[in-house]
Amino acid sequence: MTPDDVFARRRARFFERIGDGVAVLFSVPEAAFGHDIHYRYRPDPDLYYLTGFAEPECAAVLDGRRRKWTLFVRRRNRERETWEGRRAGPRGAITDFGADAAHPVDELDERLPELIRGSGTLWHALGVDPDADARVGRVLARFRREARDPRRGPTAVLDPTEVLHEMRLRKEPGEVEALARSCALAARAHRDAMAAGRAGAFEYEVEAAVLRRFTLGGAPHPSYPTIVASGPNATILHYVENRRRIGKDDLVLVDAGCELDGYASDITRTFPASGRFTRPQRRLYAVVLAAQKAAVDRCRPGATVLDVQDAAHDVLVDGLLDLGLLRGTRARVRAKKAHERFTLHRVSHWLGLDVHDRGRYTRDGESRKLEPGMVLTVEPGLYVRPDEKNVAAEWLGIGIRIEDDVLVTGDGPRVLTAGAPKEVDELEGGAPGRVRR
Helix, strand or coil: CCCHHHHHHHHHHHHHHHCCCEEEEECCCCCECCCCCECCCCCCHHHHHHHCCCCCCCEEEEECCCCEEEEEECCCCHHHHHHHCCCCHHHHHHHCCCCCEEEEHHHHHHHHHHHHCCCCEEECCCCCCHHHHHHHHHHHHHHHHCCCCCCCCCCEEECHHHHHHHHHHCCCHHHHHHHHHHHHHHHHHHHHHHHHCCCCCEHHHHHHHHHHHHHHCCCCEECCCCEEEEHHHHHCCCCCCCCCECCCCCEEEEEECEEECCEECCEEEEEECCCCCCHHHHHHHHHHHHHHHHHHHCCCCCCEHHHHHHHHHHHHHHHHHHCCCCCCCHHHHHHHCCCHHHHCCCCCCECCCCCCCCCCCEECCEECECCCCCEEEECCEEEECCCCCCCCHHHCCEEEECEEEEEEECCEEEECCCCCCCCHHHHCCCCCCCCCC
16 A cells, blocks of 8 residues: 555645646546446546545545645445445545545535635646546536636636646656566466366466466455457467467467556566477567567666667567568668568557556657656567468467566666566476476
C-alpha cells in the first residue's frame, strides 16, 4: 500500500501545476459481465494516483486556489455493503483518505458549480467519459447563462492528463519498489511456465501455471490477458485463445505480467518445448536476444526512446541479412522498412500503474529523452508467419519475442525482470541453470 503522505505530496505537486484552476477527476464506470454481474473493478489510474481512493462511483474536485480537495463517494448502505463489501462513505473519505471535505456522490451535480465558481480554468479530460462530459457541460452552460455574475465560472477547459501523465512518467522510490515486486512475481510465474510448457501440454495449462503463481503471490489479476502461443501461434502478436496442444519441436512464447499493489509487470519469454532449440530456432533466437540486449543497454539518461528502438532494429536487420531472410544493406533495408514484415511492432512502451503506462513519447516533435525514474519495456521480436512468401521453409511459423522491464537510472539500466531466464543455456535441458521441468 502507498502511504497517505505520498498521495498528499502528489496533490501538492499537482496543485503547483494547475495554478488557480480547479480540476475534476471522475472514476471510470463499472463494466458489466453479462446481465447483472460486473468485472472486478479497477480504479481510474489518474484519480487513484492523486487520492488513493479505489471505489467506483466517485469524483475528486481539486481546487488549486485554496490547495484543498473534495471527494464525492457512495453513501454507506448496509444492504449493498452486505453484497459488495464495505464502503468508506463521506466520513471515511476524510478520516481514511485525507480529503478536506467529502459528500455523497449523488450530490455532485448540486455542489459542483459552487466548487468551481470563480476559477478561470477548469481542468477536465474531455472525450473520456460521455456522462462526465455531460455533467461538466451542464455546469458550464449554467455559468454562461449567468454571464453578468462577477463570480462566474471558468472560461477555459484544459486537459489534466497532460499534467498527470508527466508526473506519472517519473517514478517515485516507492513506485520503483512496487514495480520491482510485481516484476519479481511475474518472473517466478515465467519460470513456472517454462516448467509447464512441455510437449503434449495444452497452452491453457501453461496459462494456469502462470495465473496460479500470480494468485499465490498476492496479485489479484494479471496486468493484461496472458498470451501462451506455441508453434505458429507465436506469430500472432496478441494471441489469447491458448487452446492448442504444444508440439514436440515447438517454441512456446509466453507474454504475461501481473498487477501487484496497483503496479504492472510485463514480461515475454520464448523457449523450446523439447528443451532444445532446432538449428533455425536457435539462430533466430540469438538475433532477437542480441537485439534485446543492445536495446536494454541504450536505456540510459540522455538517450531517446527512438535510440532504444534503433539499437534493436539495427541488430535485427543485420541478423535478417546474415540469415538470408533479407537482402541488401542495413541502410537500404532500414530506408525501405523492409524489415518490418518480420519485426511487426515497436520495441518499447512505458510501464507503471497501467501496463501501457501514460506519457508522451515525443517532446517538441522529437523523440523523448530518457530520464532517471522512467520505466519502459524492451521487447524486440521476429515473426515469420506460416504464409510468408519468398522465405525458406525452415523459418516458417517461428515467432520469438523477448521482453524485459527496465528502470532508467543515473548508473545505467536496471532490469527489473532479470529473474526470468532468457539465455540459451538457461532454457535448454541439461545446461547449468536450466529451468526444471
